[in-house]
Amino acid sequence: MKKTNVCYFQSGGPTAVINSSLYGLLLGAKEKESSIGEVYGSLDGIEGIIEDRLIPLSSLSEATVSLLPQTPGVFLGSSRFKLHEDQQIWEKITKTLQKHDISLILANGGNDSMDTCDKLSRHLSDLGIRVVGIPKTIDNDLVLTDHCPGFASAAKHVINQVKLISIDAHSYKKGKVVIIEVMGREAGWLAASADLLPKPYHPDLIYLPEGEFSEREFLTEVQNQYERKGTCVVVVSEGIPVHHETLALYDSFGHASPEGAALELGKLVNKKLGLGVRTVILSTPVRANPFLTSKVDSEEAALLGKEALFAGLNGDTGVMVALERVSSSPYRCNVKKVKVGEVANKNRLFPKDWILSSSSMSNEFHEYLLPLVQGGIDVRMDESGCFLAARLEKK
Amino acid sequence: MKKTNVCYFQSGGPTAVINSSLYGLLLGAKEKESSIGEVYGSLDGIEGIIEDRLIPLSSLSEATVSLLPQTPGVFLGSSRFKLHEDQQIWEKITKTLQKHDISLILANGGNDSMDTCDKLSRHLSDLGIRVVGIPKTIDNDLVLTDHCPGFASAAKHVINQVKLISIDAHSYKKGKVVIIEVMGREAGWLAASADLLPKPYHPDLIYLPEGEFSEREFLTEVQNQYERKGTCVVVVSEGIPVHHETLALYDSFGHASPEGAALELGKLVNKKLGLGVRTVILSTPVRANPFLTSKVDSEEAALLGKEALFAGLNGDTGVMVALERVSSSPYRCNVKKVKVGEVANKNRLFPKDWILSSSSMSNEFHEYLLPLVQGGIDVRMDESGCFLAARLEKK
Numbered sequence: 120m121k122k123t124n125v126c127y128f129q130s131g132g133p134t135a136v137i138n139s140s141l142y143g144l145l146l147g148a149k150e151k152e153s154s155i156g157e158v159y160g161s162l163d164g165i166e167g168i169i170e171d172r173l174i175p176l177s178s179l180s181e182a183t184v185s186l187l188p189q190t191p192g193v194f195l196g197s198s199r200f201k202l203h204e205d206q207q208i209w210e211k212i213t214k215t216l217q218k219h220d221i222s223l224i225l226a227n228g229g230n231d232s233m234d235t236c237d238k239l240s241r242h243l244s245d246l247g248i249r250v251v252g253i254p255k256t257i258d259n260d261l262v263l264t265d266h267c268p269g270f271a272s273a274a275k276h277v278i279n280q281v282k283l284i285s286i287d288a289h290s291y292k293k294g295k296v297v298i299i300e301v302m303g304r305e306a307g308w309l310a311a312s313a314d315l316l317p318k319p320y321h322p323d324l325i326y327l328p329e330g331e332f333s334e335r336e337f338l339t340e341v342q343n344q345y346e347r348k349g350t351c352v353v354v355v356s357e358g359i360p361v362h363h364e365t366l367a368l369y370d371s372f373g374h375a376s377p378e379g380a381a382l383e384l385g386k387l388v389n390k391k392l393g394l395g396v397r398t399v400i401l402s403t404p405v406r407a408n409p410f411l412t413s414k415v416d417s418e419e420a421a422l423l424g425k426e427a428l429f430a431g432l433n434g435d436t437g438v439m440v441a442l443e444r445v446s447s448s449p450y451r452c453n454v455k456k457v458k459v460g461e462v463a464n465k466n467r468l469f470p471k472d473w474i475l476s477s478s479s480m481s482n483e484f485h486e487y488l489l490p491l492v493q494g495g496i497d498v499r500m501d502e503s504g505c506f507l508a509a510r511l512e513k514k
Numbered sequence: 515m516k517k518t519n520v521c522y523f524q525s526g527g528p529t530a531v532i533n534s535s536l537y538g539l540l541l542g543a544k545e546k547e548s549s550i551g552e553v554y555g556s557l558d559g560i561e562g563i564i565e566d567r568l569i570p571l572s573s574l575s576e577a578t579v580s581l582l583p584q585t586p587g588v589f590l591g592s593s594r595f596k597l598h599e600d601q602q603i604w605e606k607i608t609k610t611l612q613k614h615d616i617s618l619i620l621a622n623g624g625n626d627s628m629d630t631c632d633k634l635s636r637h638l639s640d641l642g643i644r645v646v647g648i649p650k651t652i653d654n655d656l657v658l659t660d661h662c663p664g665f666a667s668a669a670k671h672v673i674n675q676v677k678l679i680s681i682d683a684h685s686y687k688k689g690k691v692v693i694i695e696v697m698g699r700e701a702g703w704l705a706a707s708a709d710l711l712p713k714p715y716h717p718d719l720i721y722l723p724e725g726e727f728s729e730r731e732f733l734t735e736v737q738n739q740y741e742r743k744g745t746c747v748v749v750v751s752e753g754i755p756v757h758h759e760t761l762a763l764y765d766s767f768g769h770a771s772p773e774g775a776a777l778e779l780g781k782l783v784n785k786k787l788g789l790g791v792r793t794v795i796l797s798t799p800v801r802a803n804p805f806l807t808s809k810v811d812s813e814e815a816a817l818l819g820k821e822a823l824f825a826g827l828n829g830d831t832g833v834m835v836a837l838e839r840v841s842s843s844p845y846r847c848n849v850k851k852v853k854v855g856e857v858a859n860k861n862r863l864f865p866k867d868w869i870l871s872s873s874s875m876s877n878e879f880h881e882y883l884l885p886l887v888q889g890g891i892d893v894r895m896d897e898s899g900c901f902l903a904a905r906l907e908k909k
Contacts, residue, residue, distance in 0.1 A: 132685075133682050163687045191678045191681050192685045193686075196687060199686075275899045275900075278898065279901060280799055282901070283587075283802040283803060283804070284799065284802070286587035286903055287802040289587060290527075290528045291558075292561070295765060316898070317898075368781065368791045369784050370690060373790075376792070386763065395765040396764065396765070396771075397797075399798060400795065402679075402792075402794045403678075403683075403792070403794060404675055404678060404679065404794075406682065410674075410805040413899060489897075492898065494899075503673065503711070503712075503887065504674075504808060505670075505673050505677055505711065506677070508677070
């Protein structure tokens with residue numbers, strides 16, 4: 120039987136476990152050694168396929184592979200390139216794939232990447248090239264999967280940071296209003312995670328993009344909490360509807376930074392209530408902290424990497440591997456396959472009926488999240504007290 | 515022999531290991547059981563003594579005590595109250611101390627607190643009450659000690675965050691200018707710590723309050739680095755001389771937040787160079803992260819808590835226990851006692867001759883810091899994936 124050559128790429132924003140999916144895939148490739156020729160890694164997402172920048176992943180040392188689960192960032196490089204009906208681009212893609220005799224593409228990403236996946240599978244089916252998607256996103260906003268690899272570790276980071284910031288804030292009798300901002304432009308899953316904290320660490324207020332938000336009510340709530348307790352800890356998704364003017368920073372594409380809601384609210388509290396404020400924007404460490412990677416998350420990411428490979432080897436195409444929860448207690452998830460076209464460009468928001476008030480989420484959410492944040496990974500350190508990371512010497 | 519009653523208080527900003535000093539002190543008290551009556555904890559720093567809010571620390575459960583080394587914040591509550599020549603205050607202090615028959619005060623804090631310590635020891639010597647200081651500060655700015663408990667864990671947090679933010683930032687081919695802001699108003703020890711990172715994780719630029727900073731040169735450096743590498747990672751102390759206008763938040767005392775230098779620089783880069791920017795202000799987790807507490811730091815904090823108790827029991831007063839380095843490799847520090855009046859209100863800045871350029875510190879600094887960030891502590895977790903913390907049920 121002819122051996123299959125595989126091409127894997129990573130796409131979209133980093134998560135703490137995207138490289139665990141690569142790790143799982145490589146373990147799977149070893150198991151299926153007899154039916155696999157080479158697994159290529161495409162550098163910088165789909166761009167590596169377009170520009171013929173592939174590297175044989177068999178060239179990675181065992182030491183490098185073993186570090187993947189604790190390596191933040193996107194190991195092979197990412198891209199936000201969007202595939203359009205550009206004939207030249209498609210010719211380049213086909214050329215690279217044929218040159219390396221690739222008949223299976225594995226794409227690891229979020230909903231934009233699943234759109235890429237969908238287009239690839241439709242364009243390449245005539246050539247007998249199969250395409251399977253592997254989900255990842257800290258935003259937890261993919262449909263047709265119980266949850267997304269990357270979310271639970273980010274949630275665990277949020278829970279722990281909110282607890283330690285809250286304890287820190289309570290060090291003084293006369294406290295401040297502390298406003299903690301968490302990633303999430305449209306979906307509030309991550310900010311909602313802070314609801315898992317018990318009293319007295321539980322935030323006084325939690326605002327998600329999916330919930331109600333009015334400045335007037337926000338100020339009243341803060342005032343009430345502060346009068347009662349001498350402090351007030353607020354957690355907000357970056358995407359809550361406040362007008363941004365303070366931060367106004369731009370990224371490489373000239374897009375305004377989505378960050379800054381906390382700063383606006385902080386200024387409001389300063390000005391309208393005259394209370395002291397501290398703002399903490401959790402920022403990129405949310406998606407890149409090996410010390411708070413969830414074991415369940417890391418293992419599921421690896422499992423999905425492996426299962427995507429197996430699905431592709433078995434002839435599946437145009438599908439994404441996904442998680443289907445069998446039970447929460449004891450926790451058990453099965454792997455299923457869903458049509459990637461039904462995942463692409465859709466957003467799963469935090470269920471409105473799980474928001475009970477401006478300070479609490481439903482028990483259903485707790486049951487949903489609790490099993491996902493269990494356990495950690497052993498992080499190997501270097502001699503300067505820093506975590507070790509796998510590193511790619513790019514061509 | 516009459517048993518000694520001791521009163522301990524914590525003061526100033528939190529560090530990751532201030533509660534380790536309390537832990538060490540309590541271990542020491544157990545060792546000297548026969549000569550100690552009660553160890554009282556004063557709530558909210560010196561305010562607890564003024565207002566007679568002391569709690570017997572023998573009432574803490576073993577479980578609570580065992581969690582102190584992984585508990586962020588200031589366990590007994592802190593205060594920034596400054597002692598002046600106010601007769602009424604001194605009468606209250608004396609009254610509380612006499613009521614509880616206290617003859618030894620242990621004060622755990624930074625240079626403001628050592629001033630309090632100095633005043634207490636001079637005012638109370640006639641009453642036969644001894645006062646011993648225990649250093650703590652993430653700023654590492656106390657004189658007459660090799661380094662300060664709390665600094666090394668904060669440095670370890672900085673090193674790890676800069677590495678993971680840097681890896682995250684390199685996930686895209688077309689990168690951003692990433693500006694990471696680290697605590698340090700006057701002393702740049704913490705920002706300098708990022709220099710311990712090897713390439714390719716080493717920041718491209720590091721600016722301390724003690725070094726040179728001009729906007730023009732900063733922009734030239736950023737431009738050069740970005741052209742060469744497609745990204746640029748900058749680490750700055752919050753105290754570098756840039757005009758703050760963006761953040762402009764106020765604390766409970768109406769003081770402007772010292773944070774925000776990164777935002778100003780980010781806007782400058784956006785505006786003058788037209789490059790994409792991400793800013794990350796590391797904020798309070800720097801001083802409160804149990805997952806990156808250094809073992810050496812934790813153990814030294816505990817040792818100094820214990821040694822301060824022993825010094826006081828032996829009749830010392832008006833002193834602070836301090837660290838004296840015997841050698842860096844192998845690392846060994848002795849405990850010495852220094853006059854607290856010579857520590858109070860002084861600032862030890864980062865040595866100017868350890869700043870070699872806008873991107874590197876001297877080898878002497880590496881030799882100084884490296885042994886301090888070694889090892890970690892085992893962090894016990896709860897069932898929601900969060901670190902456990904000791905908690906005081908305040909009266």
